[in-house]
Amino acid sequence: MSHDDLAGSLRKIKAESGRSLRAVEQAIHVSNSSLSRYLAGQATPSWNVVVAFCRFTGHDPRPLRPLWEAAERERRAPGRPFAADRPAAASRVPRNDLPRDVAGFTARRAEVETVSRLARAGQAVAIDGMGGVGKTALAVKVAHLLTPEFPDCQLYVDLHGFTPGRDPVEPTEALLGLLRALGVPGGRIPDDLAGRSAQWRSELARQRAIVILDNAADADHVRALLPGAGRNTVLITSRVRMVGLDGVQPLSLAPLGPADAADLFTVALGPGTAADPETVAELMRRYGGLPLSIRVAAARLRHRPAWSVADLLESPPPSDEAGLGKVIDASLARLGGDQRQMFLLLGLYPGTLIGPFAAAALAGRPVTEARALLDDLVDANLLEEPAAQRYRFHDLIRQRAAEAARREESAEGRDTALDRLTDFYLHTVTCGVRALDVVPEHVLPVRHVPAEVPDISTPEQAMSWYRDEEATLVRVVEQTVRRGRDDLTAQFALLIGDLLGRYGRWELWRWIADIGVQAAERLGNLSIQAALEYSRGLAAYFTGRLDSAAADFAAAADIAARSGAVGMRIIAIRGVAAVAEDRGEFTRALDLLAEARQLPLADRYPTEVAIAAVLTAHHSLLALGRVAEAADVARDVLATAQDPTPRITSLRVLGRARLSDGDLPGAVTYFQEAEAACRDNQDASFAAICQGDVAEALSRLGRHAEALDRHEAALAWATDFGDVYREIYLREAFARSCLAAGDPDRAVDQFRQALALAEPRGYRHVAGLARDGLARALAPVG
Incomplete structure (x- = not known):
C-alpha cells in the first residue's frame, strides 16, 4: 500500500462517478490544483478530504481507510518522497517548551519506568503529591x-x-x-471553551506530541485540555489527586526514603565534598525526603565552603511540615537584615519575574543596592535568575515569603511598599507611551516618583520593555482591583490599551478596558469612562465584532456628550462612522462625521479634528468616487498634524488617490512612506495594512512576485495576532493580486476566506467586493 494505491482508488471512484474535477472542487472546497496532486499521487489528502470526496461521488469511504493510513505512514517516514505534502507547521522546527532537565536525577526509577510505559501507550498520567515532592521533575x-x-x-x-x-x-x-504553540493562527481560534477544546483535540490528533500540564488545581482545571485520539500523551501534575478524571492513570508520589534522599543529597552536593553519613541521614529526616528541600540545602553548602552539614542541623527547628520551610529558615538565619527585608517584600510582588528597577521601587532602595540584594538571595538559593537580571521565586518559596511578610511587616508597611511598586509601573508605562509619541490624557502624576526607571526613551526600547513586563503589568492591575484602588485601575487601563494594540493583544486590551470602565463608573468620572468605553470598542472592532464595537463607540459618544468632553465625543462618533463604513453605509458615515465637525472644539484638540477628518472620512469619500476631495483633506492634515497616526493615514489617502488617478509609482511612494512611519512608531498593526497597500500598487504595476510576497507577509501578521478586521481587507486585496498574477485557484481560495470572515460579522462592503472577485475568478476564461 502507498500513495499510488490511494491515488489509484480515488481516480477510479472519480471516473465511475462521472463527476468533473471542477464539480468536485466546488462541492468540497478543495482547489483544482490540490485535487490534481491527490489524484496523481503527488500528495496525500487529509482523511476529511477523502471522506468529503467519497460522499460527493456516492462511495463509502471506509474501504479507503487502510490505504490512507498506509499513505500517511509513508508520508511521515524518514526519506519520504513527498516532503512538500506535510502541513506547513510540520516543516518548521518541532516546538519544544520543556523546562531544562533536572541534573543529577536520582531514585524514582520505578516511577520513571511506569510513566514512560503508560505514555508510550498513549495513556494520560496524573502525577500527584505534596509540594516539593518532585512531581514536575519526574514529568520533565x-x-x-x-x-x-x-x-x-x-x-x-x-x-x-x-x-x-x-x-x-x-x-x-x-x-x-x-493552540498558538501548534501554529494555529489567532484569528482561527474560537472564543469559547468548548470550541477551543474541540480544536485542541483535533490539532493534537495529528501530532506525535507529549504535553505537560503542570500545577493543575483540580480535575476540572484540566478536563478540557485532555487529548482525544492520536499518537500523543499528556502528563499532569497537581497537589491533589485527579479522582474525577476518567481514563487518566493516577500516580501518587511519596517523599523519598532515607537511602534515596541521601543519594540525591550526595549527588547534588557534587564531588569533593565530604559528608558524614550519619549527619546526612539526620538532615534527610529533617527535610522529610522532599527533593526540592534537599537540592536547596546541597546548593547552599556547595556555594558556601565555610558551611557544613552540621550548620544546617544546628538551625532552629522548622515550623512547617512540608520540609521546604526548614531550608528557608536555615537560609534566612544566615541573611543580613537588608537581605531579609528584600526577601519579605518580594513576597508581596504580584508577578512571576522581577527586575532590579521594580525591586528597588518595592523596597524603596537605589537600584544598585537592590541589584546587590537580589544577587545575595540568588546565592542563597532563595531566588532563581533564569535570565540576566530577571529573578523569580519557586512557588513554595514565594508562599513562605508571603507568609513571612504578613507576619513580620506591618499592614501600613505592606501598603506603602505596594504603593511604591504600583507607582513605579504606572510612571514607567507613562514614560513608554510618551516615547511612542502618544500624549495620554486624564493621567495623574504618581505620589511616589521612582528615582530610576529603565531607559525606554525610544519607541523600540518602550515596546521591548512593555513586552517583557506585560504579564507582571496584568498582575499589578489585578492587584489594584483587589485593593480597591479604582483610581489606579482606571489610570492603567487608559495607558495600556494603545500598547497592546500595537502587537495584536486584542483580548487582553478589551479585558483591561472593561475593568477600567467599571472602575471609572465607581469613581463617577465620566471623562475617563468615555475614553475607556471607546478603548473597549477599538479592541472589539479589530477582532471583527462590529456590533459590540458600535455599542461601545455609541456609549462613549453619549457619555462624552454628558461630560462635555467634545474631543472624546468626536473620536467616538468617528468610531460609529467607521462601523457604518464597514457595513457599506458610506453616506451615513459622512453625515456622522459632518455632524462631529460642527461640534465646538477647543484649540488644544487639533489631533482629534485630524483623526476625525481623515481616519474615517477618506474611506467613504474614496468609495463614493470623491477622490479629489479625499486628497484635499489628506493634504490639509499633513500640513497641520504632528501626531504619527493622522499623518500616516493621510499618506495612505494620498496613495489611494494616486492609485485612482493611475499614477502607480506615485502611489507606491506614498504607501512606502506610510509603512516606514508605522515602523518608526513601533506600530506593527498599522504597518501590516500599509504593507498591503504597497503590495496592491506593485500588483497594478505588474510586479506580481514582489506584490504577492508583501501580501503574504502582511496577512501573516494579521492572522498570527488575531486581527480579524485587517485580515478581512488584506485577504480580499491579496485575492485580487492573485487573480492579476494569473493564479485563479489561489484567488478563489482567498476570496472565499475573506467572504467567510466578512459576511457573518457584518462587513457588507468588503463582502460585496469579495463576492464580485470570486465571480470573476470562477468565470470561464475567454
Missing part, C-alpha cells in the same frame, strides 16, 4: 526521555493551580496558548 524527566518517540512537539504549560498570589490559568487561556 520522562518527557525528555520520550522526546524521540514524540518528535512533532513537546509542550509545557504551568497552570498555576497553586501559585501564591496568582489566580489559576483559566482553561480557555491555557488552550489559547497551546
Whole structure:
C-alpha cells in the first residue's frame, strides 16, 4: 500500500462517478490544483478530504481507510518522497517548551519506568503529591526521555493551580496558548471553551506530541485540555489527586526514603565534598525526603565552603511540615537584615519575574543596592535568575515569603511598599507611551516618583520593555482591583490599551478596558469612562465584532456628550462612522462625521479634528468616487498634524488617490512612506495594512512576485495576532493580486476566506467586493 494505491482508488471512484474535477472542487472546497496532486499521487489528502470526496461521488469511504493510513505512514517516514505534502507547521522546527532537565536525577526509577510505559501507550498520567515532592521533575524527566518517540512537539504549560498570589490559568487561556504553540493562527481560534477544546483535540490528533500540564488545581482545571485520539500523551501534575478524571492513570508520589534522599543529597552536593553519613541521614529526616528541600540545602553548602552539614542541623527547628520551610529558615538565619527585608517584600510582588528597577521601587532602595540584594538571595538559593537580571521565586518559596511578610511587616508597611511598586509601573508605562509619541490624557502624576526607571526613551526600547513586563503589568492591575484602588485601575487601563494594540493583544486590551470602565463608573468620572468605553470598542472592532464595537463607540459618544468632553465625543462618533463604513453605509458615515465637525472644539484638540477628518472620512469619500476631495483633506492634515497616526493615514489617502488617478509609482511612494512611519512608531498593526497597500500598487504595476510576497507577509501578521478586521481587507486585496498574477485557484481560495470572515460579522462592503472577485475568478476564461 502507498500513495499510488490511494491515488489509484480515488481516480477510479472519480471516473465511475462521472463527476468533473471542477464539480468536485466546488462541492468540497478543495482547489483544482490540490485535487490534481491527490489524484496523481503527488500528495496525500487529509482523511476529511477523502471522506468529503467519497460522499460527493456516492462511495463509502471506509474501504479507503487502510490505504490512507498506509499513505500517511509513508508520508511521515524518514526519506519520504513527498516532503512538500506535510502541513506547513510540520516543516518548521518541532516546538519544544520543556523546562531544562533536572541534573543529577536520582531514585524514582520505578516511577520513571511506569510513566514512560503508560505514555508510550498513549495513556494520560496524573502525577500527584505534596509540594516539593518532585512531581514536575519526574514529568520533565520522562518527557525528555520520550522526546524521540514524540518528535512533532513537546509542550509545557504551568497552570498555576497553586501559585501564591496568582489566580489559576483559566482553561480557555491555557488552550489559547497551546493552540498558538501548534501554529494555529489567532484569528482561527474560537472564543469559547468548548470550541477551543474541540480544536485542541483535533490539532493534537495529528501530532506525535507529549504535553505537560503542570500545577493543575483540580480535575476540572484540566478536563478540557485532555487529548482525544492520536499518537500523543499528556502528563499532569497537581497537589491533589485527579479522582474525577476518567481514563487518566493516577500516580501518587511519596517523599523519598532515607537511602534515596541521601543519594540525591550526595549527588547534588557534587564531588569533593565530604559528608558524614550519619549527619546526612539526620538532615534527610529533617527535610522529610522532599527533593526540592534537599537540592536547596546541597546548593547552599556547595556555594558556601565555610558551611557544613552540621550548620544546617544546628538551625532552629522548622515550623512547617512540608520540609521546604526548614531550608528557608536555615537560609534566612544566615541573611543580613537588608537581605531579609528584600526577601519579605518580594513576597508581596504580584508577578512571576522581577527586575532590579521594580525591586528597588518595592523596597524603596537605589537600584544598585537592590541589584546587590537580589544577587545575595540568588546565592542563597532563595531566588532563581533564569535570565540576566530577571529573578523569580519557586512557588513554595514565594508562599513562605508571603507568609513571612504578613507576619513580620506591618499592614501600613505592606501598603506603602505596594504603593511604591504600583507607582513605579504606572510612571514607567507613562514614560513608554510618551516615547511612542502618544500624549495620554486624564493621567495623574504618581505620589511616589521612582528615582530610576529603565531607559525606554525610544519607541523600540518602550515596546521591548512593555513586552517583557506585560504579564507582571496584568498582575499589578489585578492587584489594584483587589485593593480597591479604582483610581489606579482606571489610570492603567487608559495607558495600556494603545500598547497592546500595537502587537495584536486584542483580548487582553478589551479585558483591561472593561475593568477600567467599571472602575471609572465607581469613581463617577465620566471623562475617563468615555475614553475607556471607546478603548473597549477599538479592541472589539479589530477582532471583527462590529456590533459590540458600535455599542461601545455609541456609549462613549453619549457619555462624552454628558461630560462635555467634545474631543472624546468626536473620536467616538468617528468610531460609529467607521462601523457604518464597514457595513457599506458610506453616506451615513459622512453625515456622522459632518455632524462631529460642527461640534465646538477647543484649540488644544487639533489631533482629534485630524483623526476625525481623515481616519474615517477618506474611506467613504474614496468609495463614493470623491477622490479629489479625499486628497484635499489628506493634504490639509499633513500640513497641520504632528501626531504619527493622522499623518500616516493621510499618506495612505494620498496613495489611494494616486492609485485612482493611475499614477502607480506615485502611489507606491506614498504607501512606502506610510509603512516606514508605522515602523518608526513601533506600530506593527498599522504597518501590516500599509504593507498591503504597497503590495496592491506593485500588483497594478505588474510586479506580481514582489506584490504577492508583501501580501503574504502582511496577512501573516494579521492572522498570527488575531486581527480579524485587517485580515478581512488584506485577504480580499491579496485575492485580487492573485487573480492579476494569473493564479485563479489561489484567488478563489482567498476570496472565499475573506467572504467567510466578512459576511457573518457584518462587513457588507468588503463582502460585496469579495463576492464580485470570486465571480470573476470562477468565470470561464475567454
